Amino acid sequence: MADTLIVEHAEKFRGKAQVLDDICLSIAPGERVALLGHNGAGKSTLIKSILGLTPIRGGKISICGAAPGSAAARAATAFLPEAVSFHPALTGREQLAQFARLSGARADVPALLERVGLSDALDRRIGTYSKGMRQRLGLAQVLLGQPKLALLDEPTSGLDPISRQDLYAIIDELAAQGTAVLIASHALTEVEARTDRIAIMRKGVKVADGTLAALSAEAALLTSIRITARAGEADRIAAQVGGTRLNGVSVEIHCDAAAKMEALRHVAALGDAVADVLMTPPRLEDLYRHYAKEGSA
Amino acid sequence: MISRISAIASTELRILRRNLWLFMATLIMVLFALALTFAGSAPTGTLGVDMLTVPVASMTTLSVYLAPLLALMMSFDAISGDRDRGSLALLLTYPAGRGEILLGKFTAHIAALGFAMTVGFGTAGALAAFSGGASAESLAALALLIATSIVLGAVFLGLGYMVSGFARSSTAAAGMSAGLWLIFVVLYDLGLLGAVVMDDGGTFTQNIFPWVMVANPADAFRVWNIAASEAVAVTSGMAGAASALPAWAAPASLLLWPLAALLLARATFGRVEP
Numbered sequence: 400m401a402d403t404l405i406v407e408h409a410e411k412f413r414g415k416a417q418v419l420d421d422i423c424l425s426i427a428p429g430e431r432v433a434l435l436g437h438n439g440a441g442k443s444t445l446i447k448s449i450l451g452l453t454p455i456r457g458g459k460i461s462i463c464g465a466a467p468g469s470a471a472a473r474a475a476t477a478f479l480p481e482a483v484s485f486h487p488a489l490t491g492r493e494q495l496a497q498f499a500r501l502s503g504a505r506a507d508v509p510a511l512l513e514r515v516g517l518s519d520a521l522d523r524r525i526g527t528y529s530k531g532m533r534q535r536l537g538l539a540q541v542l543l544g545q546p547k548l549a550l551l552d553e554p555t556s557g558l559d560p561i562s563r564q565d566l567y568a569i570i571d572e573l574a575a576q577g578t579a580v581l582i583a584s585h586a587l588t589e590v591e592a593r594t595d596r597i598a599i600m601r602k603g604v605k606v607a608d609g610t611l612a613a614l615s616a617e618a619a620l621l622t623s624i625r626i627t628a629r630a631g632e633a634d635r636i637a638a639q640v641g642g643t644r645l646n647g648v649s650v651e652i653h654c655d656a657a658a659k660m661e662a663l664r665h666v667a668a669l670g671d672a673v674a675d676v677l678m679t680p681p682r683l684e685d686l687y688r689h690y691a692k693e694g695s696a
Numbered sequence: 697m698i699s700r701i702s703a704i705a706s707t708e709l710r711i712l713r714r715n716l717w718l719f720m721a722t723l724i725m726v727l728f729a730l731a732l733t734f735a736g737s738a739p740t741g742t743l744g745v746d747m748l749t750v751p752v753a754s755m756t757t758l759s760v761y762l763a764p765l766l767a768l769m770m771s772f773d774a775i776s777g778d779r780d781r782g783s784l785a786l787l788l789t790y791p792a793g794r795g796e797i798l799l800g801k802f803t804a805h806i807a808a809l810g811f812a813m814t815v816g817f818g819t820a821g822a823l824a825a826f827s828g829g830a831s832a833e834s835l836a837a838l839a840l841l842i843a844t845s846i847v848l849g850a851v852f853l854g855l856g857y858m859v860s861g862f863a864r865s866s867t868a869a870a871g872m873s874a875g876l877w878l879i880f881v882v883l884y885d886l887g888l889l890g891a892v893v894m895d896d897g898g899t900f901t902q903n904i905f906p907w908v909m910v911a912n913p914a915d916a917f918r919v920w921n922i923a924a925s926e927a928v929a930v931t932s933g934m935a936g937a938a939s940a941l942p943a944w945a946a947p948a949s950l951l952l953w954p955l956a957a958l959l960l961a962r963a964t965f966g967r968v969e970p
Contacts, residue, residue, distance in 0.1 A: 478789045481782070488711045497706075503700075
């Protein structure tokens, strides 16, 4: 099955600054991809280019084989802008009904609003909605007309923890029905568990693209082992296992995946001197820091 | 395409109704028209015209100021408001094209403006006809006033959209709209007046001035209404400038302006990156 979204060598400049530099990215039907990066890394620009809202200078983007902004691409794509708001004088039902009419989809508006947890606020004006409720309304319009591609820009901003769970449940549903989902986000811990693949952008360049495990292996990030020593033993432990003293009682060792068990055997051999051991494998946060801050491109 | 335009238009109309814009615009028109009808009926005897003629002349002058103002107030945040809220980017990802969005908003705004004008001037006309009698000629003048006021409103709706697409925020759009209103309605005429005084009856006054004047939609509106009714011309004292032009000049100018303004708005909107 052909990829839903294909971005090939996309280039874009704003003035002299290059905001997209040779970006390649593809998403298969039903795949959930997280797009990570600092503010200004080019995530939103990439999304706008895919939507056809801003032209790219070089390269090619295709959505189900159609050019960005074309009628076919628009019909296939759903979008949730960052921190979206709607006209305060309209009710949630009216706003969603307008989007349904515009998209030409035959939609059950109350059912959609119930799906995102807005059934109580159906006929209240959007002006009275909280930020999270406006975000849910934005999410409801993403579900209109079974999109082939969903682009979500910071979908969890302003949502409480329960709503975030709901949001990811909805994203999973979308993916299950074959929608390719691209999520631009800062919320690393959520994305870690809820996406199939991770792409990281830095200053307009895609610096990483792969599964969490593959990226971890490629980055060769170190596992950290923290040893809590009994009183007065910290110095001796530091000397024996070759770690660094953190404070009076703790010693930290960094080692790669292969050397991990060796290090643990060392620690076990220390006997009573060790009070506790805490092992932390590399997480998305470390991975992100590694790729987003690395010196060379 | 029609269903998408009507989806935008019905939403815009609902907004105008709900934030009381439609009500306020109609109320303003009714109040001003009534005030002019009754205050303006005093000198009727001396000019030998019926109860409605003088109010139509004063209402023409009123509409020159009010129609552009109401139109600009409705249209200045048509694009910038959506952009400020972040919903413009979303709207543009739907199958509706930019031209369709603009036409939908225009349909709603012109309907609201038409309603306010018709109700406002119509009430004044009905009351004048009821209390003093109105000739067929003055009723025709009133009908023309209503129709041309709506066209004048259409010009400034288009200009308002243009400013809205051009400005970086709604606040800036509001300021630019105020400037636009001032230029078209006040400063343009003042400038022309100055030029005429400087020229002191030379070729500029004779040949160029009427054309320059009628190029401004607000003045074209005035000239058309005056030329159409002799009685209105008598009471407004603007017959001199109007008579120097061929009869088609003012209508042509006023009818071309909405098209030009909407095309400019469409071109500006086309360059907006949400």
